[in-house]
Amino acid sequence: MARTTVGDGGxxxxxxxxxxxxxxxxxxxxxxxxxxxxxxxxxxxxxxLQNSGVLGxxxxxxxxxxxxxxxxxxxxxxxGYAGSAISNKGIGLYQAAIRGHxxx
Numbered sequence: 001m002a003r004t005t006v007g008d009g010g011x012x013x014x015x016x017x018x019x020x021x022x023x024x025x026x027x028x029x030x031x032x033x034x035x036x037x038x039x040x041x042x043x044x045x046x047x048x049l050q051n052s053g054v055l056g057x058x059x060x061x062x063x064x065x066x067x068x069x070x071x072x073x074x075x076x077x078x079x080g081y082a083g084s085a086i087s088n089k090g091i092g093l094y095q096a097a098i099r100g101h102x103x104x
Contacts, residue, residue: 020097020100021097023093023094023096023097024093024094024097024098026093027090027091027092027093027094027095027096027097028090028094029090030086030087030089030090030093031087031090031091031094032090033086033090034083034084034085034086034087034088034089034090035083035087037079037082037083037086037087038080038083038084038087040079040083041076041079041080041083042080044076044079045072045073045076048069048072048076049069052065052068052069052072
């Protein structure tokens with residue numbers, strides 16, 4: 001992301017390359033993708049809990065239902081972690097495009 005400094009009579013200003021805009025847009029797209037994954041995970045968790053009867057009045061009596069809910073919960077936890085990691089990468093891409101690689 002090469003940046004050049006241009007004098008405009010009253011001072012200097014940094015000119016951003018077109019790649020910065022592309023990286024910024026990619027960061028936003030990746031962030032939105034991660035958020036959509038998180039929404040999907042929470043929706044799936046709610047529907048799975050509702051369908052398994054765990055959210056109903058009487059708790060499930062047999063052990064296989066409880067183990068099934070726990071296993072699905074672990075998978076949803078992993079999916080949620082992946083969605084948040086993808087969102088974090090999108091934010092990182094966006095911030096890198098804003099700051100630039102050579103600047104602090």
